[in-house]
Amino acid sequence: MTTFDVAKIRSDFPILSRQVNGKPLVYLDNGASSQKPQVVIDAITRAYSQEYANVHRGLHYLSNLATEKYESVRGIVAKFLGVANEDEIILNTGTTEGINLVAYGWAMNVMQPGDEIILSVMEHHANIVPWHFLRERYGIVLKWVDVDVNGDLDPQAVLDAITPKTKLIAVTHLSNVLGTKVDVASIINGAHQKGVPVLVDGSQGAVHMPVNLDELGCDFYAITGHKLCGPSGSGAIFIKQDRMAEMRPFLGGGDMIREVTKDTVTYNDPPMMFEAGTPGIVQTIGLGVALDYMMSIGMDKIAAYEDQITQYAQQQLGALNWLNIQGNSKTKGAIFSFTLSGAAHAHDISTILDKKGIAVRAGQHCAGPLMEHLGINASCRASFAFYNTMQEVDALVDGLNLAHELLS
Amino acid sequence: MATEAFEEIVEDFEFLEDWEDRYRFVIELGKSMTPMEDALKVEANKVHGCASQVWLQTFVDGGVFRFDGDSDALIVRGLVAVLRNLFNGVALGDVAKIDAHAELGRLGLNEHLSAQRSNGVRSMIERIKSTAAAT
Numbered sequence: 001m002t003t004f005d006v007a008k009i010r011s012d013f014p015i016l017s018r019q020v021n022g023k024p025l026v027y028l029d030n031g032a033s034s035q036k037p038q039v040v041i042d043a044i045t046r047a048y049s050q051e052y053a054n055v056h057r058g059l060h061y062l063s064n065l066a067t068e069k070y071e072s073v074r075g076i077v078a079k080f081l082g083v084a085n086e087d088e089i090i091l092n093t094g095t096t097e098g099i100n101l102v103a104y105g106w107a108m109n110v111m112q113p114g115d116e117i118i119l120s121v122m123e124h125h126a127n128i129v130p131w132h133f134l135r136e137r138y139g140i141v142l143k144w145v146d147v148d149v150n151g152d153l154d155p156q157a158v159l160d161a162i163t164p165k166t167k168l169i170a171v172t173h174l175s176n177v178l179g180t181k182v183d184v185a186s187i188i189n190g191a192h193q194k195g196v197p198v199l200v201d202g203s204q205g206a207v208h209m210p211v212n213l214d215e216l217g218c219d220f221y222a223i224t225g226h227k228l229c230g231p232s233g234s235g236a237i238f239i240k241q242d243r244m245a246e247m248r249p250f251l252g253g254g255d256m257i258r259e260v261t262k263d264t265v266t267y268n269d270p271p272m273m274f275e276a277g278t279p280g281i282v283q284t285i286g287l288g289v290a291l292d293y294m295m296s297i298g299m300d301k302i303a304a305y306e307d308q309i310t311q312y313a314q315q316q317l318g319a320l321n322w323l324n325i326q327g328n329s330k331t332k333g334a335i336f337s338f339t340l341s342g343a344a345h346a347h348d349i350s351t352i353l354d355k356k357g358i359a360v361r362a363g364q365h366c367a368g369p370l371m372e373h374l375g376i377n378a379s380c381r382a383s384f385a386f387y388n389t390m391q392e393v394d395a396l397v398d399g400l401n402l403a404h405e406l407l408s
Numbered sequence: 409m410a411t412e413a414f415e416e417i418v419e420d421f422e423f424l425e426d427w428e429d430r431y432r433f434v435i436e437l438g439k440s441m442t443p444m445e446d447a448l449k450v451e452a453n454k455v456h457g458c459a460s461q462v463w464l465q466t467f468v469d470g471g472v473f474r475f476d477g478d479s480d481a482l483i484v485r486g487l488v489a490v491l492r493n494l495f496n497g498v499a500l501g502d503v504a505k506i507d508a509h510a511e512l513g514r515l516g517l518n519e520h521l522s523a524q525r526s527n528g529v530r531s532m533i534e535r536i537k538s539t540a541a542a543t
Contacts, residue, residue: 345481347460352483355427363459377480378460406432407482 004305009387012037023357026395031176031383033226043289047282073288077236080291082212090237090271095203096126098222098237103130105250113139115167120153121146121373122175125366127201151178151327155186169198173205177365178327179335188218208333210299219243230287233280244270251276302386306334309384313393334384344407346378352403413493421515438486444478455531460484462528466539473500487529503540508533
């Protein structure tokens with residue numbers, strides 16, 4: 001931790017010094033959305049006050065400037081994800097849009113009724129509902145693979161579910177509820193040996209560890225900008241060139257076309273073919289600054305620091321014998337979902353914590369099938385970021401002690 | 409002046425200085441409330457817009473309004489109990505006149521009424537008022 005100055009990092013995030021309900025904010029809802037450093041806030045202000053025009057379509061000075069700034073983000077995302085060819089990066093609004101693009105643009109184009117998609121039971125709704133659309137509308141079959149008691153996903157169990165009808169495996173890199181890091185490398189290697197493409201939902205994974213997609217070799221990898229210290233409404237998806245070649249456009253409109261006549265339309269080359277309409281220009285520019293910021297700290301350093309937070313939180317929360325933590329994987333990242341023994345509801349707990357200035361999420365965490373698998377209606381989730389501290393773990397424990405006292 | 413029962417809660421609250429004691433009180437009110445029978449916890453009685461599960465059943469007897477309610481969350485259950493003290497025993501025609509926001513404000517509990525809150529107190533009040541208006 002000597003090289004990781006968390007106090008300095010915290011000073012980069014203005015919101016972290018505010019109070020909530022008269023207490024210093026303890027923001028532990030990073031799994032839902034992260035806070036923004038001043039450089040990102042400044043970039044948004046600068047873009048609108050000095051550098052704003054529509055992109056890709058004007059020959060005037062500001063349009064060129066905005067286009068340059070916007071397009072440079074493709075390269076930043078590629079660097080962040082360890083991708084050499086930036087044309088494999090499609091800029092969008094986040095993982096939900098990215099996976100919907102794969103469902104509409106790729107899956108609908110290459111799948112037949114009766115074809116199968118393999119999902120793990122711990123997927124986020126963003127990596128479930130687009131596939132349900134295909135099930136409802138085109139007779140695609142969803143096959144679910146359970147996690148074990150610790151919340152681990154056995155790569156072999158995923159590979160064993162492959163049949164000649166399997167056309168895609170769609171799994172998370174890091175569970176937004178259990179914190180489990182999935183061994184996606186083994187899944188990708190095994191699946192590719194059988195000719196099955198793999199989509200990885202990196203919405204949480206890319207936030208907590210270094211990612212190198214050229215090494216990993218997956219076909220699709222979706223990320224969400226607002227969880228990566230970037231503005232809401234920003235994001236990207238990596239799509240391997242071979243897969244892009246199998247796609248047809250999803251959203252139609254400006255920017256994604258080369259020529260439109262009354263009778264014909266010819267499309268722009270990928271990745272532009274998949275970016276219709278005026279994009280989130282400023283959001284995307286902000287995302288570039290956010291990723292540069294995270295890379296300047298170093299994703300390896302972030303991962304190492306978060307490991308310390310995870311270990312400390314595991315120790316401290318583990319000592320509360322009335323607290324049930326969901327997910328006990330050895331690979332667990334800094335995400336802790338829990339329930340209290342007894343009648344206390346997740347919303348009761350989060351309400352008490354909120355009074356103490358502690359922000360956690362309560363509910364189903366957009367993971368209905370996992371909650372069903374775990375046999376619980378709702379849980380609380382404390383999700384940490386690299387700007388959280390050990391003291392904030394202590395504050396959470398204090399808040400939980402009070403909740404336990406008030407609610408039991 | 410609200411109902412006598414509600415005024416009693418207001419008086420009790422005056423002795424409770426910090427939010428922890430107030431929440432403790434609300435939680436206790438919920439715990440001491442007779443639970444709704446499981447048979448009544450049906451879809452028709454469910455209040456939507458609540459993150460936890462909430463049920464309400466209204467009755468009118470001799471022109472007097474009353475409701476029973478329950479929730480699977482303890483704090484929400486306590487708030488149901490508070491609302492029962494506010495609305496139960498009121499003449500049907502007077503239900504619409506009760507300013508629940510102002511009354512809960514006297515208890516410092518009106519934070520539960522903001523649009524962002526998903527515990528459903530707002531939905532409960534809407535349900536109470538719309539049911540009373542339609543009766």
